[in-house]
Amino acid sequence: MLVKQLHKHHPTIPKNSPLYSIYQKVNNKERIGEDEALTLFQSHNILEVGIIANLVNQRFNQNKVYYILNGHINYSNVCAIQCSFCSFSTKRGDHNAYEMSLEDVKNKFTTFNQDEIREIHMVGGLHPDMPFSYYEDMIQTIKTMNPRVTVKAFTAVEIAHFADLFNMSLEDIFEKLGDKGLEALPGGGAEIFSEKIRRKICPTKISGDQWLEVHRIAHRSGIKSNATMLFGHIETYEDRIDHLKRLRDLQDQTHGFLTFIPLTYHPEHNPLRSNRTSVLDELKTVAVSRIFLDNFPHIKAYWVMLGIKVAQLALSFGADDLDGTVKEEKIYHAAGAESPQMLSKSDLIDLITECRKIPVQRDSFYNEIQS
Numbered sequence: 001m002l003v004k005q006l007h008k009h010h011p012t013i014p015k016n017s018p019l020y021s022i023y024q025k026v027n028n029k030e031r032i033g034e035d036e037a038l039t040l041f042q043s044h045n046i047l048e049v050g051i052i053a054n055l056v057n058q059r060f061n062q063n064k065v066y067y068i069l070n071g072h073i074n075y076s077n078v079c080a081i082q083c084s085f086c087s088f089s090t091k092r093g094d095h096n097a098y099e100m101s102l103e104d105v106k107n108k109f110t111t112f113n114q115d116e117i118r119e120i121h122m123v124g125g126l127h128p129d130m131p132f133s134y135y136e137d138m139i140q141t142i143k144t145m146n147p148r149v150t151v152k153a154f155t156a157v158e159i160a161h162f163a164d165l166f167n168m169s170l171e172d173i174f175e176k177l178g179d180k181g182l183e184a185l186p187g188g189g190a191e192i193f194s195e196k197i198r199r200k201i202c203p204t205k206i207s208g209d210q211w212l213e214v215h216r217i218a219h220r221s222g223i224k225s226n227a228t229m230l231f232g233h234i235e236t237y238e239d240r241i242d243h244l245k246r247l248r249d250l251q252d253q254t255h256g257f258l259t260f261i262p263l264t265y266h267p268e269h270n271p272l273r274s275n276r277t278s279v280l281d282e283l284k285t286v287a288v289s290r291i292f293l294d295n296f297p298h299i300k301a302y303w304v305m306l307g308i309k310v311a312q313l314a315l316s317f318g319a320d321d322l323d324g325t326v327k328e329e330k331i332y333h334a335a336g337a338e339s340p341q342m343l344s345k346s347d348l349i350d351l352i353t354e355c356r357k358i359p360v361q362r363d364s365f366y367n368e369i370q371s
């Protein structure tokens, strides 16, 4: 019923609705401010918020929903710091600590279907003493084995860690890794930019400003990236809006972000909070992000984090991308994500067509792939 109404040809909002002025503004392609974003977050009318989000999404993506045939490699879970929401990291010597050798990376990569795969998403903990050549060699190995695959690797947090550990400038790092074949950065590690919240959930991680600076330099070096926001823990609506505003400001300057990915906090095996936020809050966060980030072409409903059903619903609340096959995700499953470890291409196509949307296979940069 709810989805049906959102799919009505041109659903509108009644003139007496508290959201009508925002609807009109968005309909006129005007940018909304932080106060208006707060009004949207505080609204109990999720359907109307979804209608406004769909206006923006239709403008960018019509009825298309993107997916990619991708795989994950988490090269090590050994991490020099401990964020309180993280269920993945270990210390060296822990019974479950692991470090993949180059040979392990090669073997892992050969488990993916080489005719189909288009992207490797590669991230890990902040390893205390692997040499810089380890990271260069991992990228080069994958690119040599299958040059068609885009390597999207290392969050801003890992890149800042390399800069520290190897005493290199960000520009140097991107030049060296770019020479080996690094083409894009994932959006992880952003969490919530608010310093007050960061002090509580990840006090030893880089600051929000540093995260933004790494992406600024990446964009300047010709490397595109994604952005995330971890929500549903101890942050307020104002914190979420501040996060979105800082991303929107940087995107105005660089135009280097491809997609924004709101990530639901998962509570298992970490000490931060004991329950997951509501589905309504998740949908509203997708929708408000879509409306506020009017300079981001894509909003991703990452099925691993949202779960398949909520990700499908999010396609009616402004999202236009389900991510991909994701073989095989470790980080969020360690925190209790109940989604499967992977989906097939036909699963993704079915999930999208069930929502009356048009499935479009893409590469990492949203070029359409005919299959």
Ligand code: SF4
Pocket (backbone or CB within 6 Å): 079, 080, 081, 082, 083, 086, 087, 088, 089, 124, 125, 126, 157, 202, 205
């Ligand atoms: S979130 Fe990243 S940086 Fe923080 S503890 Fe986990 S692996 Fe380490």
